[in-house]
Amino acid sequence: MHYIKIPIKKAESMKTLLLRNALLDRKRKVIRSTRYVYFPVISIAGAKTKKLIEGASGAIIDREGTARTETADYKGMLSAVLDADEMKDLTSGYDLLGNIAIIDVSDKLADKEAVIAKAILASNKSITTVIAKAGAVSGIYRVRRFRYISGKRTYIATYRENGSVFVFDVRKTFFSNRLSYERSRINALVKKAEHVAVPFAGVGPFAIEIAKAHPDAKVIAIELNKDAYDSMVKNIKLNKTGSVKAYLGDVKRIAKRHASWADRVVMPTPKTSMDFLDEALVLSKRVSTVHIYLFCDAEGGIQKAKKAIRAHAKANSYGVRFNNVRVVRPYSKDEIEIVIDYTIRKKEGA
Numbered sequence: 001m002h003y004i005k006i007p008i009k010k011a012e013s014m015k016t017l018l019l020r021n022a023l024l025d026r027k028r029k030v031i032r033s034t035r036y037v038y039f040p041v042i043s044i045a046g047a048k049t050k051k052l053i054e055g056a057s058g059a060i061i062d063r064e065g066t067a068r069t070e071t072a073d074y075k076g077m078l079s080a081v082l083d084a085d086e087m088k089d090l091t092s093g094y095d096l097l098g099n100i101a102i103i104d105v106s107d108k109l110a111d112k113e114a115v116i117a118k119a120i121l122a123s124n125k126s127i128t129t130v131i132a133k134a135g136a137v138s139g140i141y142r143v144r145r146f147r148y149i150s151g152k153r154t155y156i157a158t159y160r161e162n163g164s165v166f167v168f169d170v171r172k173t174f175f176s177n178r179l180s181y182e183r184s185r186i187n188a189l190v191k192k193a194e195h196v197a198v199p200f201a202g203v204g205p206f207a208i209e210i211a212k213a214h215p216d217a218k219v220i221a222i223e224l225n226k227d228a229y230d231s232m233v234k235n236i237k238l239n240k241t242g243s244v245k246a247y248l249g250d251v252k253r254i255a256k257r258h259a260s261w262a263d264r265v266v267m268p269t270p271k272t273s274m275d276f277l278d279e280a281l282v283l284s285k286r287v288s289t290v291h292i293y294l295f296c297d298a299e300g301g302i303q304k305a306k307k308a309i310r311a312h313a314k315a316n317s318y319g320v321r322f323n324n325v326r327v328v329r330p331y332s333k334d335e336i337e338i339v340i341d342y343t344i345r346k347k348e349g350a
């Protein structure tokens with residue numbers, strides 16, 4: 001039987017990846033040893049899937065497993081009430097933020113929401129609530145509307161990732177579990193006693209995970225949305241990462257107070273990040289690393305983004321070296337989210 005073997009530290013991000021790609025086999029139990037977690041998988045047939053799993057540090061192995069008896073398989077339950085076409089519409093599964101499952105069903109399945117939600121609740125005891133997306137992520141705070149569907153009526157998620165825990169209101173703050181791999185990737189790049197700036201900090205995941213893994217680092221986290229900032233302050237306490245200094249306000253204003261402070265600047269605001277290249281530069285020490293997340297056209301978008309960064313460097317007389325570009329996820333039919341890691345080198349005396 002196929003399992004994905006993954007070190008415990010990376011288990012949460014692997015689980016997210018498997019759920020997102022509907023690969024987790026819910027009929028078998030997850031196995032844990034002192035150092036590894038073994039996730040049962042349905043199929044790893046394609047080369048693309050194998051690359052995805054191995055790229056996230058997972059090893060595909062064959063081992064003995066045990067069937068789950070305590071919970072039912074939700075797709076199995078639904079196949080009794082949905083026809084084959086409706087089942088096909090369900091392939092994307094659901095997003096899971098700890099206790100809250102988020103469904104996004106097509107109009108065709110709108111009248112089946114309650115049945116789908118009941119099956120999800122019955123299939124996983126840790127899920128208390130099922131809500132549905134009721135709009136796109138929008139506005140400067142990047143939040144989305146949701147509709148309550150079933151279970152306990154709450155919008156407060158308690159979500160664990162890479163050894164940290166985050167509590168937040170899904171209606172009032174942005175949170176994406178799709179960035180969990182990115183958070184562990186950036187975390188692994190942080191060096192001893194670094195100064196790390198996280199503008200656009202949300203409820204604190206990048207800042208807190210870095211502080212937890214690097215107690216000798218100094219981390220600042222800047223957030224404009226008061227609800228997200230308040231959750232971040234609570235999450236800092238919850239994770240005992242008092243070394244994170246949280247600021248409420250606009251990066252444009254707060255960056256100036258930390259001019260030439262950061263060894264590393266993490267810019268996780270893909271919609272508008274390119275409007276903040278000045279702030280990344282202001283925050284940077286003479287030499288620093290920037291991780292900028294952005295949406296771009298799948299065709300030619302990476303080159304265009306690099307060109308814009310090069311032009312900014314030229315206009316502001318600093319050197320730039322591109323270290324890495326990674327596709328984080330597909331975003332829309334023609335767009336992808338990418339991250340560009342680049343080094344800023346300011347001129348002597350600048």
Ligand SMILES: C[S@@+](CC[C@H](N)C(=O)[O-])C[C@H]1O[C@@H](n2cnc3c(N)ncnc32)[C@H](O)[C@@H]1O
Nearest residue numbers: 141174175200201202223224225250251268269
């Ligand atoms: C896409 S979210 C990223 C949240 C978080 N980093 C994460 O990974 O979950 C972008 C965040 O930037 C915040 N934001 C937008 N404009 C801002 C600004 N000018 N200054 C500070 N924060 C800002 C939004 O409120 C939002 O929480």
